[in-house]
Amino acid sequence: NAGVMQNPRHLVRRRGQEARLRCSPMKGHSHVYWYRQLPEEGLKFMVYLQKENIIDESGMPKERFSAEFPKEGPSILRIQQVVRGDSAAYFCASSRGRDEQFFGPGTRLTVL
């Protein structure tokens, strides 16, 4: 049973470009979570999604950030017009419901 998959593992963007991060949950998991880890910081919760629904986006920045989890395909975290402060590791996790969250290896975003 494959774990949570994230791609790309490393992403480099120039200021003003768009970044798209993908997350494929574990088989049988319908809940997806996105977290951001800034340098020297712990993980900060961003958003919690179920299939086709955003359940909690209390940790998402108000502008430029969006997330989706369509009926088919991976969850996408989209960052428009990236700035240097967006450079971080972005982790996705999935769960079957109220059970344990399983984490992916992360995408390391560097904004030049």
Next chain:
Amino acid sequence: GDSVTQMEGPVTLSEEAFLTINCTYTATGYPSLFWYVQYPGEGLQLLLKATKADDKGSNKGFEATYRKETTSFHLEKGSVQVSDSAVYFCALSYSGGGADGLTFGKGTHLIIQP
């Protein structure tokens, strides 16, 4: 709001030493508490958890007890190995770990020297 505070790292120990990593929390309700471990270049893995006061979580020789009176969940291991070198995160949530975002501490980098 809720928060988790961990001891600052890095923590450097010799192999077979006793380990304690302190974790305290502030919460408005009665959360579940977790310890996650992150090895270099990898995602987080759940190490252990406790869902109510006085519960003890344990795994791979690590233990932590949910102390409501001191709002603490300190991680301990009696004899550490080089392979325990990693970053350890304390976290809380109001579910069993899913269906709710986790609130993490900043992490403690543990280095075990042979």
